[in-house]
Amino acid sequence: MDANGTRQSSAQSEGASQLPMPAVASVPLRVKPESRLCTFDEGGAAGADQFRLLLGRLMEVQARTALKRLLITSAVNGEGKTNVATNLALLAARESRQKVLLVDADIRQPGVHGVFGLENGQGVVDLLRSGREPWKAIRKAEGLNLYVLTAGAAHDEPLTTARILTLKAMLDQVAAAFELVVIDSPALEVAEAPMLAQLADAVLLVLRAFKTGRDLVLKAKDVLQGNTLLGTVITRLDP
Ligand SMILES: Nc1ncnc2c1ncn2[C@@H]1O[C@H](COP(=O)(O)OP(=O)(O)OP(=O)(O)O)[C@@H](O)[C@H]1O
Numbered sequence: 001m002d003a004n005g006t007r008q009s010s011a012q013s014e015g016a017s018q019l020p021m022p023a024v025a026s027v028p029l030r031v032k033p034e035s036r037l038c039t040f041d042e043g044g045a046a047g048a049d050q051f052r053l054l055l056g057r058l059m060e061v062q063a064r065t066a067l068k069r070l071l072i073t074s075a076v077n078g079e080g081k082t083n084v085a086t087n088l089a090l091l092a093a094r095e096s097r098q099k100v101l102l103v104d105a106d107i108r109q110p111g112v113h114g115v116f117g118l119e120n121g122q123g124v125v126d127l128l129r130s131g132r133e134p135w136k137a138i139r140k141a142e143g144l145n146l147y148v149l150t151a152g153a154a155h156d157e158p159l160t161t162a163r164i165l166t167l168k169a170m171l172d173q174v175a176a177a178f179e180l181v182v183i184d185s186p187a188l189e190v191a192e193a194p195m196l197a198q199l200a201d202a203v204l205l206v207l208r209a210f211k212t213g214r215d216l217v218l219k220a221k222d223v224l225q226g227n228t229l230l231g232t233v234i235t236r237l238d239p
């Protein structure tokens with residue numbers, strides 16, 4: 001990962017201790033065996049060290065700039081965004097003592113709920129439709145500093161600019177209670193992903209080794225011009 005520093009933002013003024021943490025439902029975190037959540041157990045499951053490295057780099061940048069909202073995206077579908085978002089959020093909550101919110105903003109192909117074995121009933125989509133206040137749908141992982149906002153029932157309606165602004169307002173409403181907000185997003189080939197990137201202080205680009213071609217990587221970088229690119233994560237490097 002190449003961490004280059006991040007732009008200043010309103011997040012700088014937000015202290016996690018400034019707002020009381022509203023009561024939210026606490027749910028047991030149940031990891032599906034096939035979920036590849038390598039950071040779930042203590043110690044050195046295969047791959048967990050790479051996430052520790054990533055978290056370390058992220059914290060380095062956080063120490064010198066205001067980086068709270070981190071968007072995870074990729075050039076195309078299926079490169080490992082959800083895997084990175086869930087592992088990073090879980091590790092940060094377990095090992096960095098940060099209060100972490102994981103948001104699934106990939107409303108067309110939601111994946112976060114599946115990794116944690118959560119129902120996807122109430123989530124981003126439902127909040128956008130109902131205008132309910134976001135805390136109603138945020139769930140706390142039992143025994144952890146990790147809070148999860150799932151995507152809600154998957155559907156094909158695009159996230160329009162207006163809806164993205166509503167999502168921004170919702171994140172603004174809750175972000176002060178967290179030190180880190182990890183946002184799982186669609187791939188950049190989906191029009192709403194670059195718009196979602198505007199909600200974040202920085203973007204992490206997930207690239208699948210031996211699959212994502214140079215042209216796609218360059219295009220992704222181009223699309224992210226204007227955003228702070230925290231770096232790239234190469235997935236599935238092992239043969
Ligand atoms: N590091 C990895 N090693 C092996 N398999 C992986 C790894 N990361 C992800 N996968 C597998 O690749 C598939 C896609 O991963 P994931 O769902 O994280 O990608 P995604 O980018 O979120 O996909 P989508 O674009 O559909 O949301 C899954 O089956 C997942 O189990």
Ligand SMILES: [Mg+2]
Nearest residue numbers: 081082106111
């Ligand atoms: Mg995904």
